[in-house]
Amino acid sequence: MIRFIVSIVLMLFLITNQSAQAKLKVVSSCSIFDDMARNIAGDLVDLESIVPIGGDPHLHSPTPRDARLVQKADMILINGLTFEGWIQELIENSGTKGETVLITKGVKPITSQLYKDSSDPHAWMTANNGLIYIKNIADALINADPRHADQYRANYNTYKTKISEADAFIRTEIAKIPESKRVLITSHDAFSYFGNEYGLQVEPIVGVSTETDVQTADMIRVAKTIRDKKVPALFVESTINPKILEQIAKDNKIKIGGELFADSLAEPEKEAGSYVGMLLHNAKTIVKGLTLVTAESTLDPALEKELKEVNTKGLNFLIYFGLGILIVAVALFLRKKNRHV
Numbered sequence: 001m002i003r004f005i006v007s008i009v010l011m012l013f014l015i016t017n018q019s020a021q022a023k024l025k026v027v028s029s030c031s032i033f034d035d036m037a038r039n040i041a042g043d044l045v046d047l048e049s050i051v052p053i054g055g056d057p058h059l060h061s062p063t064p065r066d067a068r069l070v071q072k073a074d075m076i077l078i079n080g081l082t083f084e085g086w087i088q089e090l091i092e093n094s095g096t097k098g099e100t101v102l103i104t105k106g107v108k109p110i111t112s113q114l115y116k117d118s119s120d121p122h123a124w125m126t127a128n129n130g131l132i133y134i135k136n137i138a139d140a141l142i143n144a145d146p147r148h149a150d151q152y153r154a155n156y157n158t159y160k161t162k163i164s165e166a167d168a169f170i171r172t173e174i175a176k177i178p179e180s181k182r183v184l185i186t187s188h189d190a191f192s193y194f195g196n197e198y199g200l201q202v203e204p205i206v207g208v209s210t211e212t213d214v215q216t217a218d219m220i221r222v223a224k225t226i227r228d229k230k231v232p233a234l235f236v237e238s239t240i241n242p243k244i245l246e247q248i249a250k251d252n253k254i255k256i257g258g259e260l261f262a263d264s265l266a267e268p269e270k271e272a273g274s275y276v277g278m279l280l281h282n283a284k285t286i287v288k289g290l291t292l293v294t295a296e297s298t299l300d301p302a303l304e305k306e307l308k309e310v311n312t313k314g315l316n317f318l319i320y321f322g323l324g325i326l327i328v329a330v331a332l333f334l335r336k337k338n339r340h341v
Contacts, residue, residue, distance in 0.1 A: 024145050025098075027073040029084045030057045031265040032124060033103060033133070035275045037077060039159040040138050044148050048073075050087075056239040057083060057263050062090045073098035075144055077137060080104050083121030101140040106132045110192050122190045122262060126197040127167030127279055134159055166276050170283040174198045177290045184286060185222055185234035187245055190262035194282070201229075205244060219248065226252045233257030233289035238272075239264050257289020 024045040028034040034049035041047065050066050051057045070076060071094040078087055080102050091100060107129055109119035123129045138156040142149045174182070184191055184200045195202035203225050205218055225231060226248075233255040236242035239262070249256050260282050266272035272281040 024074045024141070025072055026075045026077065026141075027069050027098070028077040029079060029087055030055075030263065032263075032275055032278070033077045033079065033137075035265060036103075036130075036134050036159075037137050037141075039162075039275075040134060040152055040155045041141055042151070042155060044145070044151060045141070050090075051264070053267060054239065054264055058085075060084070060086060062086055066090060067094045070094040070098070071096045075140060076100045077103050077140075079121055079124075081107075081109055081119045081121035081123065099140070099144065101136065103133050103136045103140075105136050110196070120189065120192050123193055124275070125191060125194040125262065125279075127163050127170065128197065129193060130163050130275065130279070131160060134163065162276050163279075166279045169280060170198055173283045173287045174200070176287050180229070181232065181290050183225060183229045183231050183290070185225065185231060185245075186260060186262075187235075187237040187240040187242070188262075190237065191260075198283075200286075205248075222248060223252060226254060231290075232292040235260045235286065235289060237262055238266065255289065255292055257292070258285035260285060 024041075026037055026041065026045045026047050028037055028047070028049050030051045031049050031053045034047055037045070038047055048069050050062075050069060051060045067090065070091055073096055076087075076091060076096070076098050078084055078100060081104055104121075104123055107123045109123065111119055124133055134156060138152055141152045145152075182200045183203060184195060185203045185205075187205055189202070189204035191200070191202045191204070194200065203222055205222060222234075226234075231254060234245055234249055235257045236245050237260050242256075246256060261272045261278045262282075265274065265278055266281075268274075270277075272278040
């Protein structure tokens with residue numbers, strides 16, 4: 001009987017201890033913030049992203065799955081600054097008791113030039129702002145789960161170093177672009193923080209939200225910039241249909257410089273599959289595109305060679321023809337002069 005009672009007590013202790021050791025459930029609004037949290041928390045917490053990789057957080061429509069994630073969450077990481085216009089309603093309707101953490105606290109937002117009381121939400125696009133994001137995430141995890149505080153701090157410090165190194169790399173890369181060519185044309189206005197921080201003139205087709213439609217005035221503005229600045233390439237974004245930019249590139253006889261990532265990471269196995277990797281990928285892609293030779297020919301190489309040969313032959317003919325006329329004219333002049341003598 002005593003053994004039975006002891007067994008029951010031990011079982012209850014184990015169950016209680018396992019419950020006490022249950023992992024935090026942390027939900028992020030998009031894949032970028034999920035990766036930040038993962039680098040700090042490691043396997044100490046259960047992590048989920050509402051908007052999946054490749055999804056557009058501007059256009060996301062919450063699903064029943066999203067409501068279940070948020071309802072069970074102990075912590076919800078959000079960007080704010082109008083990035084996830086749908087998320088407050090989702091949180092309220094889910095009935096969650098989890099803490100909502102604004103991870104842009106301390107960021108100096110860029111205000112919209114077009115819309116009153118509206119800010120550009122893409123603050124994570126610079127490494128220095130990324131450091132603010134991860135500090136807010138680390139502080140929130142430490143407050144919610146103090147028993148793992150030392151591990152969170154150690155992971156945070158390691159991650160902080162990686163992001164700082166990425167910042168130095170980006171600055172070195174951008175310096176390779178001639179100053180007159182530092183013009184970045186993209187699908188939507190997700191790179192203003194990046195441009196301000198690293199010295200690029202940013203010319204997006206549309207504003208900070210992908211919900212905005214392209215206007216004729218935007219097309220004219222971008223085409224004028226391409227001509228005036230002799231921009232060699234423009235850049236598509238991973239979450240936005242590239243057709244309009246491809247048409248602009250074709251009309252202006254310039255290149256697509258590559259694919260950039262702003263509102264979502266790439267698949268994990270790719271370079272841009274992490275936050276730091278995304279920053280590095282974007283910098284390298286921009287530098288490669290903007291150091292192309294301006295107005296590089298899009299003709300088939302064989303056809304281009306043939307046309308050059310034809311032009312050369314035509315030019316030689318004109319030169320010889322002109323010299324022939326000159327010689328005849330001189331001869332006639334001398335003959336006429338001799339007759340008078």
